[in-house]
Amino acid sequence: MAPFSVDTLSGSPTLMMGLSFFFWIPCSVAFGRRPLIILSAILMSVGTLWAGFTNDYHQLLGGICLTGLAGGATLSVVCYLEYLKHSPMTLTKSHRQSSNSST
Numbered sequence: 001m002a003p004f005s006v007d008t009l010s011g012s013p014t015l016m017m018g019l020s021f022f023f024w025i026p027c028s029v030a031f032g033r034r035p036l037i038i039l040s041a042i043l044m045s046v047g048t049l050w051a052g053f054t055n056d057y058h059q060l061l062g063g064i065c066l067t068g069l070a071g072g073a074t075l076s077v078v079c080y081l082e083y084l085k086h087s088p089m090t091l092t093k094s095h096r097q098s099s100n101s102s103t
Contacts, residue, residue: 008061009060009061009064012061012064012065012068013064013065013067013068013071014068015068016065016066016068016069016071016072017068017069017071017072017075018072019069019072020068020069020072020073020076021072021075021076021079024036024040024072024073024076024077025076025079028076028077033077036073036077037073037074037077039073040070040071040073040074041070043066043067043069043070043073044067044070044071046066047063047064047065047066047067047068047069047070048063048067049063050062050063050066051063051064051066051067
């Protein structure tokens with residue numbers, strides 16, 4: 001595979017989504033999920049417009065990478081919520097709340 005081929009264009013959003021988890025999950029904990037999703041929507045729009053109106057391969061690659069980075073925010077929030085939903089601490093808290101309310 002050449003360094004700048006069509007395969008690079010198809011693999012770079014997935015790579016950026018995976019790498020962005022290390023950035024978005026701590027930001028989600030620090031700033032909350034709502035600002036993160038709003039920022040992600042703005043970055044997704046900018047990246048899509050950038051990739052749509054470019055005439056250069058390198059700019060197209062940058063726009064697609066920005067779109068993948070922004071898409072990783074939504075995935076990371078969903079994955080983090082599923083982790084919280086199924087973590088033992090959360091299950092213990094909900095069990096204690098239900099047993100306290102029944103007495």
